[in-house]
Amino acid sequence: MSDFSQRFLFDDTDVRGELVDLEQSYAEVLAKHAYPEPIAQLLGEILAAVTLLSDILKYDGLLVLQARSSGPLPLLMVECSSDREIRGIARYEAEALGEARSLRELMPDGVLTMTVDPKVGKRYQGIVSLDGETLAECLSSYFAMSQQLPTRFWLNADGRRARGLLLQQLPADRLTDGDERAASWEHLVTLADTLTAEELLGLDNETLLYRLYHQEVVRLFDAEPLRFGCSCSRERSANALVSLGAADAAQLVEEQGGAVQIDCQFCNQRYQFDAADIAQLFAGGGSSEPSPTRH
Structure with missing residues (x-):
C-alpha cells in the first residue's frame, strides 16, 4: 500500500497522532500538469495536510483546502472526500515565478480557506492567513487561534513522496492535572520538532515512531488506504x-x-x-x- 494514513495513540497521556504517506495519488496529481519543483512540493504538502485533517474531522462529504494569494502562485486547491479520494490543482504564473521557493515568496498575502461540505447539513468554513514560514506552521497557528484542541502539523514533499505528521491533544482523561497535561504535550511536540525532512520522507511509520518515541507507550493502528479520485462526470x-x-x-x-x-x-x-x-x-x-x- 503506497497511499495510506495511520493513526497512533499514546497510552499514558491524552494525545493522538496521524501519519500520512502519499506516493501514487501524489504522482497522479502531478502527472496532470507540468509543475515547477517548488510548486510540486507545496502541492504535495497541502495534499498531505488535507488528508490529515480529514482523519480528525467527522464529515460525510468533501473537505476542501483552498489557498489564494497575490503572488506567483495565486491558487492551490485540494480536496479529500469522506470516501478517501483526493485530488488537487495549482495555478501559477510562470513569468513571475523567478527564484521564489518558500511559502511566503510563492504566496505573499496568502489566505487559506478550509471548507467542510457535507452531503447533508450546513457547510463549515474556517480561514487562516498564510503568514507563517511553512504551511505546517500556518495550520498549527489556525488551531491555536481557533481555540480548538491543540494540534500541530509537520509536512514535507519532494515531488515523489508527500508525508505528514499530526499530533493532537485530546480532552482530559488519563491526565487531569493541567500542569501535567501541558508538560506532556510540550514533551511530545518537542520530540516531533527534532524530525528532519529526510527522516519524515524516508522512514516507514514504525521506524519513525520508534525514532521519536521509543520511551513512550505508543499504539499504532491499521493503515487506512487513500487513492486519487476525481468527482467530475x-x-x-x-x-x-x-x-x-x-x-x-x-x-x-x-x-x-x-x-x-x-x-x-x-x-x-x-x-x-x-x-x-x-x-x-x-x-x-x-x-x-x-x-x-x-x-
Missing part, C-alpha cells in the same frame, strides 16, 4: 450547461463551432456536447451520449 458537466438555459447553451454551441468542450481542471478529462446533446438535455433525455445516428 459527464452528468455534472451537463448540469452546468442546463443551468445556463436552453437558449444560452445553444448559442454557446454555435459560438464554439458546433460543440462545447468542458475540461476538468483536476484530471484533464474532456466532456463534449454538440447540438444534438444539448437538444437531448433540454428535452429531458439525460446526459448520456446519444446514438451516433442523428435525426
